[in-house]
Amino acid sequence: MNRPGTFEIRVICVPEQVDRVTAALADAFTTGPLRAYPTRDRTRVRLYLTAMAPAPAPALPPAVSDR
Template sequence: MIGPSTFEIRIICPPGDEDRITAALAEAFTTGPVRAYPTRDRTRVRLYITATDRAPAPVLRLVPPDH
């Protein structure tokens, strides 16, 4: 295991879809470098991306000052 909220995403896709897929994942997660390798038959690409869940936005509560 890499870390508590870090994981690896593995995708097999056509070569022309790499940029679209990595951009969509970068919008959803904090991602590291993309490692791309051809599949055995060399018709598709295997993508390996290390990702981390983004922390949810903090919940802010307005507390009235003491009078």
């Protein structure tokens, strides 16, 4: 079960792209441990990660004009 604010990501890719895909997901989200399983035809890999969207950037105060 996922904690509030988290969600599950599933990606199917060829084994040669696992590192690239997981790096891209880690750049975009806070991710948990990677779980990888072969597809039924054994030519691709199913990747499962629990993720949390990054927190929004804090709001900046309005700019003060010097005029």
